[in-house]
Every structure is written in C-alpha cells, then in structure tokens.
Amino acid sequence: MRRFLSVLLVAVLLASLGVAKVKIRVLNWSQEMKGFVSDVAKEFYKTHPNIEIVWDSVVQSQYDQVLSLAFRSGDTPDIFFHSTIVPVEIVGRGWAEPLEKWIPKSHFEKFPSVYFTEGVDRINGKIYALPAKGDYRIVRRGWMYYNPKVLREAGLDPNKDIPKTWSEFLKVAKKINESGKGKFYAMVIPGTKSSNIARTFRGFVANLGLMEPFIDWRRGEYNFDSPLWIMFYKEFLLPLVKDIVPAGWDSLDKNLARQMFVQGKTAFYFDGVWMPGVFKKIAPKNFEYGVTYAPVPDEGRWGYYPFDPTTIPVWYISSKSKHKKEAAEVLQFLTSEYFQSEMVKRGYDYSPLAVVNNAKLVENPALKKIIDISKKVGTVSPIPQYKNPYAGFVPYSKKLGSIHPNVWEIIAESLVKKLPPDQFREKLLEYKKKADESLLEAIKEAQSKGYKVSKEDFVFPNWSPLLKNWRP
Amino acid sequence: MSRRAKTLILQIVMTILVIIWIFPIVWVVSTSFKTTTEMFMDPLNLIPKEFTWDNYVRAWNLANFSKYLTNTIIYSVFSTIIVLFISSMSGYVLGRYDFPGKKLIFVAILATILMPSRYTFIPIFDLVRKMGLLNKLGGLILVSSGVNALYVMLFSGYFSTIPKSFEEAAIMEGATFPQIFLKIMLPLSKPVIGTVIIFHFVSCWNDFFFPLILTLGNPNARTLGVGLYAFYGEYTTDWTGLAAALVISMVPILIVFLMFQKYFMRVMAGGIKG
Missing domain, CATH: 3.40.190.10 (Periplasmic binding protein-like II)
Structure with missing residues (x-):
C-alpha cells in the first residue's frame, strides 16, 4: 500500500x-x-x-x-x-x-x-x-473607396465614371449632390481631428509627391514651400469645401463619416487599407464598395506613393x-x-x-x-538610413510631430475660414521654417549622442517624386 | 403672478433640467439595445427599432466581466472600508481636539487636493513595486486607500458640530477614548459615512489608470474600468458593446447609491448636523 x-x-x-x-x-x-x-x-x-x-x-x-x-x-x-x-x-x-x-x-x-x-x-x-x-510595397494609406449604389442612383456608371482627376471628381461630385437633393452627398470630411483630415487627403498629397515624411529629398528640406500645396488648396480643396462638402464638416466624427458611407449617404470615403475589415464590422450585409487611388491633378501625377519599410x-x-x-x-x-x-x-x-x-x-x-x-x-522612396545607417538615430519625425499647427491643422483651419491661397501659403511657409529648424535640431541631437550624421544624409540629388524606378 | 403659477413654472424648468441631466444615461441604455447602424443613423431615437441583446452577450465576453466584476467588487469594497476607517479617525481627531501642529497637518492634507494624480503615479508605482505588491489586488487597494482630503474634511466638519456634552457624559459613564469614538461618535456620523461610501465606491468602480498600470503583468487582476477599454480596437470602436458594458457596470453602483442615498441626500442638502 x-x-x-x-x-x-x-x-x-x-x-x-x-x-x-x-x-x-x-x-x-x-x-x-x-x-x-x-x-x-x-x-x-x-x-x-x-x-x-x-x-x-x-x-x-x-x-x-x-x-x-x-x-x-x-x-x-x-x-x-x-x-x-x-x-x-x-x-x-x-x-x-x-x-x-x-x-x-x-x-x-x-x-x-x-x-x-x-x-x-x-x-x-x-x-x-x-x-x-x-507589406511596405503595398500602399497603406490614402485610398478612395466608392459606393457603386450611390453612383448608380446619381445616374453614373461605377465602371466608367470613377473620377481620376480633380476636375472629374468635382464634376462627378456636383452631379451626385444635385441628384441626391440632400438625401445623399458625394463626400463628407471628418474634420474633428487633424488625423482625420490627413486620412481624407493623404492620397491626393501623395499624387503630388508631397506625402509624409514631407521631405523634399532633392534638397533635404521640408516640402511645405512647394507651389503644389497652393495649387492643391486653390484648385481642389477650396472648390470642394465651397461647392461639394455639406456644411458642418469640421465637427463631423470619423465614425459617423464611415457610417454615412456604408449607409449610402455618401458616394466616396477616403482612408487606409484597413477599411475592408472595418466595413465587415459596420456595414449592412449587402453593402458593396470599390476602391481606387485618389484623383490626380488634371495635368497628371506629380509623384508616387512612397514605399517606406520603416512604417x-x-x-x-x-x-x-x-x-x-x-x-x-x-x-x-x-x-x-x-x-x-x-x-x-x-x-x-x-x-x-x-x-x-x-x-x-x-x-x-x-x-x-x-x-x-x-x-x-x-515607388521606392528615399529614407536617410539608405545613405547613412546612423541617420536612423535622428529623431526628425518626432520633432516634426511636436510642432502645431501641423500641415493638416493648417489645411483644416484655412478651409474652415475659407482663407485665400496667399494666406494659406503664409501659414505653410511659417510652418516650413519651424519644420526645417526642427530637422536641424534633430540632427544636432543625434550628433550630441556621438552619431556621425549630417544634413547631407537627407539629400538625395538623384531622386525625383516622379521617378518610378528610383533605387537606394 | 400667483404662487401656484410660480410653482408651476419652477416645476416645468426643473423637469426640463432633469430631462437634460438624465438624457445621457437613458441614451446609453437605449444604445445598448441598438445595432451599430441604428446607433449612428438614428442616434436620438431612444426606442430601438431592432431590439437586440447581442451587445450584452458581447460585452460580457469581451470585457471579461465574470473575472473583472469580482476583482472590481473586491477592490471597491476593501478600499472603501479602509478609506472609511482612516478618514473617520483622522476627521475625528482633527475635528474634536486641539493639539500642536494641528493646522499644519490640516494644511498638508488639504494640499493633496491641489496635486494632480498624474504627477504622483511614478513614485506611487515605484513604491508599490518595492513593496512587492505589483500585479496584485492588494497593491491596488492600498494605493486607492490613501488619505483623501475631502473625506477627512467631511468627517472633521461633522464631528466639530457635535456638542461636547456627548463626550463628557460618556466619560462620566467610564467610556474610554476608543469606545467614545466607536460607540458614540461613529454611529452619529452615518450621513457622512453614507456619502463617503458613495463617493469612494463610485470612484474605485470607475477607476481606470491605476488599475491598468498596477496590474501590467497580470491581466487577470484588472478591473472593469480597464475591461471597458477592450471595446476600443485598433481600427474600430464597438460603441454598442461599450454601451451595454456601461449599463452592466452601472448596476452595482446604482445599488450602492440606493442603499445610502438617504444619508447622501442629507449631507448634500446641508443637513450635516444629522
């Protein structure tokens, strides 16, 4: 026992x-x-x-x-x-x-x-x-989703009439608003947060070759002095807010904007690759949608979406x-x-x-x-690490993130006040000055920690936002 | 204007205020029975068109209610008992007796009100860690049971209004210091006890930050306040599930409030003399 x-x-x-x-x-x-x-x-x-x-x-x-x-x-x-x-x-x-x-x-x-x-x-x-x-080779943010049902209700063909340029978009949007008669609209802007302004317009900005981290790699400076920003504001954003987007957009929440899209109250919604997963959760079972890139300027694309492995x-x-x-x-x-x-x-x-x-x-x-x-x-786009491994120690994104108002906040404020393009430019130039200073500060900070980095690490003279086959 | 007309106007105004006041709570209850679509597309309609219990099922599972509810009850009950014990004793001494340094102690206690809790969390976190109480409900209870100036002032103010003759009679009868406090003074302070229970219990019940950071290594020791954040995903928020979870978590607080509301109302109405 x-x-x-x-x-x-x-x-x-x-x-x-x-x-x-x-x-x-x-x-x-x-x-x-x-x-x-x-x-x-x-x-x-x-x-x-x-x-x-x-x-x-x-x-x-x-x-x-x-x-x-x-x-x-x-x-x-x-x-x-x-x-x-x-x-x-x-x-x-x-x-x-x-x-x-x-x-x-x-x-x-x-x-x-x-x-x-x-x-x-x-x-x-x-x-x-x-x-x-x-996957860094798959564009993550800045996509345009469209609701074919709303387009059909507005007398448009979802297979043919998806706008590819700014003027096409504004024209289609006007037609949708007119057909909707207040029942449905072309789009809304979820304007409560700058991050939501960003999610709406990032694709447009990418097509201008101005997307995050907002550095013009040819000069190693921030790109906020680019005339393309002013062109975007004057030729697309101002007409959009004046003629297309219903009033009160600056107090509209992202979740409500998404619901409006899945419920057929808007024809277009701009966001990232995660939206199919979100639609699965929030949309009715018979919801249909399509996706494509954001419209480009009428004269054509000024740049490509950057493929950045650090994101x-x-x-x-x-x-x-x-x-x-x-x-x-x-x-x-x-x-x-x-x-x-x-x-x-x-x-x-x-x-x-x-x-x-x-x-x-x-x-x-x-x-x-x-x-x-x-x-x-x-397309593959520069990151300073390609030139100098220690450039990864330069906290330039962090420094830029601490400057307010940021570019999206400036866009939101200018659109709410419907500022003329000149005033928008002034605000952007002021921001660029602070942003460039922050880049130099970030480089100094890394240097003070003993890393051999310089502004030169941020300069890629052979790069252009329109170069499809640029390689480090 | 007649007195009756004045009363009627006052009643109408008060009714409107009550409706405005209570609307958010009714809205949360109503939302908890709606589908996500209905919540967004028809948010002001308080009667759901498609009545659903799914939100409650999801809420119970996702927020780990079965585990977190027990933790929250233990946390809130023990913390409230300790706070009552400390505050009533401090309030009694400060309200009834004069001694050297009394003003200094009073000011020091009051000064804690001015200190934002976010500035103190690192030293508190380190202290709890060094005591070996991190990731334990005991550590959480200890942290929330520190001196609370409001409660001490409530007790002190209340005790200072009780006539001296109560104590003198007790001393004549041969009562000791603890006996006077426990058998005479404390039972007299029921309105303050009720108020402190409601305030502190609700505060513990809703607490989020400390229950999160003090249980970092042990998700099983977390409370409902932390569990409610399970509805905030990376890309979406489950608003109707969150509403259902809020309704479930409101029930125990309502029970506590109903139990002690008689005393609470007396204190709030200025009837601190009991």
Missing part, C-alpha cells in the same frame, strides 16, 4: 510538472485579432504544449505609458508590438533583445532584406525587430523577458508562414513575409485591387 501511494505521489508530481506551462505575454493594441490569435494558436500548441500565448491588448492611447512603466517595473511583456516609436529608439532605451541569438538565420531570410537594412530593423549590426504585418509595425522580444527562448518560439510563430497566411486569408492585413503571396492569398476583391494598383502608383 505504501509503495502504491509513493508511486501515485510521484506520478502526480510528474504530471503537475508536465502541465506547468510557460506563459508568454504578447503586448499589443490589436483587440480585433484576439479571437484570430487564439484560433490559429491551436496549431502552435500542437508542437509547443509547454507554452501558452497570452494576447494582452491595451488601448493604443495608453500603450506607450503602459510599456514605459512595464520596463520601469522590470515586469515586462515577453513580446511587444510597436509602429510609432522607431526601432532605433526602442533599442536606445534598452528594451529590445537582439534576435539572432534566439532565432535561426533561415527565419530572417523569409523577409525581404530591406527590413534588415542598418537603421531600419537592424541597429548597430544586430537585428532587433521582426515586421509584424503589412511597417514590428515585434520585439523584451530585453527583460525571463523566457526569451520560449518568447522566440512564439515570435517565430507570429511571423510564420502559417500565421501570416491565415492573417491574409481572413482579411486582417497583408503579410510582410516574402514567402507569403499576398496577391494569391487575399480573398477580398478590394484588398486584391489595392495590391494591383500599388504596383502602379507606388
């Missing part, structure tokens, strides 16, 4: 040891993906029964503070996500673990090598981050994680062909993996079309 009890005790002990799982906490701000992750993780658990993935989503507005405090306390997540603080800064704070020690070389080879350019996800020779989602969100392993080996296993799963393919198939996002064929896997017709159009309207 005593022997039996001893065996039983050992068995219980072994069993309890066997089921003790290592919990890997993955901090992120994508609440939407929680169900998806728990579903696909079943595959991971088949080969890793000793690991449990804890998908911990924190609202984006609190995310940075939560992350800072987590590192202050030493009790950090094992893996964390980021897209707005660049890897060089995360590494500078000592938060990220070099990955090559934990992840085999073959895994990095699944990604396009541009991500591991020095100053992008490779810092001082070591890889610290892995792209999480999105792709990334995963890090925490330098303070107590389970780096297991965290690396989870990170490899999150960036595996299986996980990423499922993510694309189910319409959550595109995949950054070279081995995943986004065009083949994506099922949503709009997301398919976005891939096709991206090839036509996008």
Whole structure:
C-alpha cells in the first residue's frame, strides 16, 4: 500500500510538472485579432504544449505609458508590438533583445532584406525587430473607396465614371449632390481631428509627391514651400469645401463619416487599407464598395506613393523577458508562414513575409485591387538610413510631430475660414521654417549622442517624386 | 403672478433640467439595445427599432466581466472600508481636539487636493513595486486607500458640530477614548459615512489608470474600468458593446447609491448636523 501511494505521489508530481506551462505575454493594441490569435494558436500548441500565448491588448492611447512603466517595473511583456516609436529608439532605451541569438538565420531570410537594412530593423549590426504585418510595397494609406449604389442612383456608371482627376471628381461630385437633393452627398470630411483630415487627403498629397515624411529629398528640406500645396488648396480643396462638402464638416466624427458611407449617404470615403475589415464590422450585409487611388491633378501625377519599410509595425522580444527562448518560439510563430497566411486569408492585413503571396492569398476583391494598383502608383522612396545607417538615430519625425499647427491643422483651419491661397501659403511657409529648424535640431541631437550624421544624409540629388524606378 | 403659477413654472424648468441631466444615461441604455447602424443613423431615437441583446452577450465576453466584476467588487469594497476607517479617525481627531501642529497637518492634507494624480503615479508605482505588491489586488487597494482630503474634511466638519456634552457624559459613564469614538461618535456620523461610501465606491468602480498600470503583468487582476477599454480596437470602436458594458457596470453602483442615498441626500442638502 505504501509503495502504491509513493508511486501515485510521484506520478502526480510528474504530471503537475508536465502541465506547468510557460506563459508568454504578447503586448499589443490589436483587440480585433484576439479571437484570430487564439484560433490559429491551436496549431502552435500542437508542437509547443509547454507554452501558452497570452494576447494582452491595451488601448493604443495608453500603450506607450503602459510599456514605459512595464520596463520601469522590470515586469515586462515577453513580446511587444510597436509602429510609432522607431526601432532605433526602442533599442536606445534598452528594451529590445537582439534576435539572432534566439532565432535561426533561415527565419530572417523569409523577409525581404530591406527590413534588415542598418537603421531600419537592424541597429548597430544586430537585428532587433521582426515586421509584424503589412507589406511596405503595398500602399497603406490614402485610398478612395466608392459606393457603386450611390453612383448608380446619381445616374453614373461605377465602371466608367470613377473620377481620376480633380476636375472629374468635382464634376462627378456636383452631379451626385444635385441628384441626391440632400438625401445623399458625394463626400463628407471628418474634420474633428487633424488625423482625420490627413486620412481624407493623404492620397491626393501623395499624387503630388508631397506625402509624409514631407521631405523634399532633392534638397533635404521640408516640402511645405512647394507651389503644389497652393495649387492643391486653390484648385481642389477650396472648390470642394465651397461647392461639394455639406456644411458642418469640421465637427463631423470619423465614425459617423464611415457610417454615412456604408449607409449610402455618401458616394466616396477616403482612408487606409484597413477599411475592408472595418466595413465587415459596420456595414449592412449587402453593402458593396470599390476602391481606387485618389484623383490626380488634371495635368497628371506629380509623384508616387512612397514605399517606406520603416512604417511597417514590428515585434520585439523584451530585453527583460525571463523566457526569451520560449518568447522566440512564439515570435517565430507570429511571423510564420502559417500565421501570416491565415492573417491574409481572413482579411486582417497583408503579410510582410516574402514567402507569403499576398496577391494569391487575399480573398477580398478590394484588398486584391489595392495590391494591383500599388504596383502602379507606388515607388521606392528615399529614407536617410539608405545613405547613412546612423541617420536612423535622428529623431526628425518626432520633432516634426511636436510642432502645431501641423500641415493638416493648417489645411483644416484655412478651409474652415475659407482663407485665400496667399494666406494659406503664409501659414505653410511659417510652418516650413519651424519644420526645417526642427530637422536641424534633430540632427544636432543625434550628433550630441556621438552619431556621425549630417544634413547631407537627407539629400538625395538623384531622386525625383516622379521617378518610378528610383533605387537606394 | 400667483404662487401656484410660480410653482408651476419652477416645476416645468426643473423637469426640463432633469430631462437634460438624465438624457445621457437613458441614451446609453437605449444604445445598448441598438445595432451599430441604428446607433449612428438614428442616434436620438431612444426606442430601438431592432431590439437586440447581442451587445450584452458581447460585452460580457469581451470585457471579461465574470473575472473583472469580482476583482472590481473586491477592490471597491476593501478600499472603501479602509478609506472609511482612516478618514473617520483622522476627521475625528482633527475635528474634536486641539493639539500642536494641528493646522499644519490640516494644511498638508488639504494640499493633496491641489496635486494632480498624474504627477504622483511614478513614485506611487515605484513604491508599490518595492513593496512587492505589483500585479496584485492588494497593491491596488492600498494605493486607492490613501488619505483623501475631502473625506477627512467631511468627517472633521461633522464631528466639530457635535456638542461636547456627548463626550463628557460618556466619560462620566467610564467610556474610554476608543469606545467614545466607536460607540458614540461613529454611529452619529452615518450621513457622512453614507456619502463617503458613495463617493469612494463610485470612484474605485470607475477607476481606470491605476488599475491598468498596477496590474501590467497580470491581466487577470484588472478591473472593469480597464475591461471597458477592450471595446476600443485598433481600427474600430464597438460603441454598442461599450454601451451595454456601461449599463452592466452601472448596476452595482446604482445599488450602492440606493442603499445610502438617504444619508447622501442629507449631507448634500446641508443637513450635516444629522
């Protein structure tokens, strides 16, 4: 009996040891993906029964503070996500673990090598981050969605009458408004926040070759003195606000603008590649929509959408994680062909993996079309890291972000007050002065930390916004 | 104008004010039964056209209500008990007795009102971490149970109005200092106790920031205030789910308020003398 009890005790002990799982906490701000992750993780658990993935989503507005405090306390997540603080800064704070020690070389080879350019996800020779989602060769923001039903109601053919130029857009928009008689409109502008002004007009700005980070790489200066800004304001924005957009747009919320679009109250809505996923959640079941690029000036395109690998969100392993080996296993799963393919198939996002064929896997017709159009309207654009790896240490975007009013706020204010183009120009020039100063300050800041950087790193004389085949 | 007419006008004005005051709450309840489409396209209609319970099902699951509700109850109840204990004792001493440094202590307590909590969270966070209470409900309870100037002033003001003869009679009967406080003074301060319970319980119930940052490493120790943020996604916000979650989370607060409203009303109406 005593022997039996001893065996039983050992068995219980072994069993309890066997089921003790290592919990890997993955901090992120994508609440939407929680169900998806728990579903696909079943595959991971088949080969890793000793690991449990804890998908911990924190609202984006609190995310940075939560992350800072987590590192202050030493009790950090094992893996964390980021897209707005660049890897060089995360590494500078000592938060990220070099990955090559934990992840085999073959895994990095699944990604396009541009991500591991020095100053992008490779810092001082070591890889610290892995792209999480999105493909830098697919234009992410600035798309024009249209509602074919509204166009048909306005007597237009959605296959032929989608406007391609500014004057075509204004003409079509006028016709829609006239046919709608207050029941439906061509478009609204969600004007409560500058970020929403940006989401509406970013595509137009890209077609002018002026898109973020707003640097004219030929000069290494901000582009706010470009006459194209004034042309855009005078020939498109002012007529749009005066004749097309219903009054009160400056107090209209983004969510309401989206609802108006899916309910057939507006014909056009401008936003990013994530909208098909949003429509799935908020639109009626029979909702149909199409997507294309934003209209270009009448004389043609002045630039292409820039392909920038630094804008792709990334995963890090925490330098303070107590389970780096297991965290690396989870990170490899999150960036595996299986996980990423499922993510694309189910319409959550595109995949950054070279081995995943986004065009083949994506099922949503709009997301398919976005891939096709991206090839036509996008191009590789300079980033200072291509010239000098240490340029990644220049916090120029952060400095520009702290200047207010920013360009979108200036556009919103000028449109609300219907300022003449001259006054709009003055405001932009004032902004350019501050922006250029902030760039020099950012360079000085990096120099003071010992990085050999200069304004020259921001100058690419052989670049032009109209060069389709520019290469670093 | 006759007195009756004046009363009628006053009643109409008050009714309008009540409707304006209560509208947001009624709107949240109404929205919690609407579809997302109806919420946006017909926001002012308070009676849903398509009545749905789906928002409540989603709210319960997404906000992890079953776990977070228990945590919130534990957090709010224990914190309220500790705050009551500390505030009533501090208020009693400050309201009834003179001693050297009393004014200084009073001013120091009052000064805490002027300090925005966001400036104190880093030292508080470090303190809780060093005490080993991070990621535990105990740490959370401790942080929210610190001295609250408003509650101390309420108790102190109340105790200072009670006649001295109450204490003198008790001393004559042989009561000790703790006995006088616990058996005579504290029962007399029910209106303030009720008010503090309502104020503090509601404050804990709605708390978001500290429950988030003090449970960073342990999502299971979080409270409803944090759970409600689960409805804010990366690209969309589930407004109707959020409305349903708000309605569910309002119920316990309403129960607490109904239990103590008699005392609360007395204090609010200036009847602090009991």
